[in-house]
Amino acid sequence: VAPARAMTFRYDDVPYDSEACTDAHPAALATIARLAGLDAAPAATARVLDIGCGNGENLLAAAAYLPEASFVGFDLSKNAIAAGQANALPNVRLFVSDIESANDLGSFDYVVAHGMLSWVPEEVRRKLLALMRASLAPNGIGFIDCNALPGWEMRRALRELARDATRALGDPAAKVAETMKLVSEIARAKGGGFLGALASAAREYADHIARATPPDAPFSRYVFHDLLADCNDPFSFTELETRLSAARLRLISETPLRQAPGPFTGPFLQVLVQRDDAPAPTAISAERVLDLDLWADFLPIGGGAYRTTNGAVVRPVGDEGLARAVRSAPGFVAVRELADDDTSRHMLAEQLLAGFREGVFTLTADRPPCTTSATDAPRVADYVRARAERAVAAGAKSAVLTNAIHRSFRVPRSELEIIRTFDGRTPCSAEELVDRLRRHLFLVPG
């Protein structure tokens, strides 16, 4: 009881800046599951449970694009749930609960426990996995993440240093400021061996915090709930598998897929799991890529080269494969349609799977409900428009918006001003935009 009380206080006192978790979206989970030969439910009509959902942003951002799907989330933090409920969508149910009281929730195609396993007390970990097992439909897919060994060891050293250095401070903002001061000092250290590795980890952490902290946040609440958290235990891959097995869950795969065979060495692990009585997964197969769609997000950059949203540069040659995908850009294209014969298709599938593992290409089992056609009265999802509207009304300089494939972008105020008008009724062609700017006296000579 005591740890639960402490956590309620901490997350109510210092809200967590929840965002959509791209890899936990039902379509992303379905994609990996299908590559592993599993019959995962379509995202469009999926039933999704999010355990420890915070303010529900991960669910709300997905639900905004999947009106036929249903989403349930709960969290111990009253304030976080209240914030999520204020942005209610008809296909999302959010409620306050501890993990013990959250039972008989029904059967779900996807059960997500993002940012939970490492950060809750041991007793809650067992209940979390038990709830996931009990809530998964026979073919359901679970998503779990945790800090991972051995990659997290340097973070462990940073965490112990930070908690020790801030033990006498009460104010969360002061704790985070002192922590980041210490991290910066270590990041500047020169030396080899352990010190060099620790300094490198400190630099990586400082960079991550600089990128991840909202510009209008008073301090990094992520640091407070991660490095300085009362509970934060990493697990080795083997230990995670053992825990899953004890809960009658089976590991399907990591997500994103591992780039190369060998032991897992990263500091953070995300996995897909299933019930242990479900049909077992098979090895990831390139042939199954042919049943997926490719996001053709190729932006021409000259010289016959194209840049993807992920930052990769490709130079397609010939008529088939990526060259054909480039001609379909922007939008989604069925992989099978990108080549004309089995040999070419097989080579393309291998190429795309390798690129998918490296994060170069985006493949999906469920084409998202979005359009790339321009209209005179464009429409963005109501939830996104409302979020832009709220950010503008609050005078924010920017806001994080999530797209149809569950990727989040920090959008500047100037674009929020435009996005909030995209309701599908208000004309907003380029000419209309220019006309509005002219009428509002924004244009200057020259």
Place this chain on the structure above:
Amino acid sequence: MNWNALAHRALFTATLYGQRNIGRVAIQSSGDLVVTVDEPRLEVFPQSKLVAVMVASTAALAYSASEPRAPASTPERIRELVELAARQHLSLIEPELLVAAAGAKTAADRAVRATLIYGSTARALLFIETRSAPKNGLVKLHEERVLDGWIEARIPIEGLAELAPNTPTTGRDLLRAVRGNRPASSSDGPQLAKLLARAWREGSVELYAADPAQPLV
């Protein structure tokens, strides 16, 4: 537990921290320098004027397979040990930190940071009689003593190039090798000692106050 290696490390630490007249090094019982570990958890410190509790950080033990190895400790436990020692009129002594020194005021602060930042698999927390302890446990390094002992490099040492010995070599022999054929300067010894002391604190060299070929305990 490689007690002999732990004892060598404790003895060198005591020497570098300025402790003198260490005749007998003993494990967990009476001696001029008593070397112990916190496993099982120490309830009472050994009776001695000089006690070394060997600790390691969990991250360091996972990062490196190097010997010697002491049981992992935590910042909380290091602070508990300092309090436990204080009840027996023993005080921790620690030198100034090379990294992240700001805010580390007490010897316990410095011990916690040094253990975690330098990632030693076996670091001596050195306790001396409180009445002899310097203010805040801040001890000066006696680097000049480094060349009276033996040196064994674990990894290449910046500033020594190929001269870093991978088998135990006396400080005097190393100094001769460093000088080579060039004229000797009075600053050669202090410079080499300073460089080695720093490398030792960063964990890239093993230094000995006594011949490592001879068992210490």
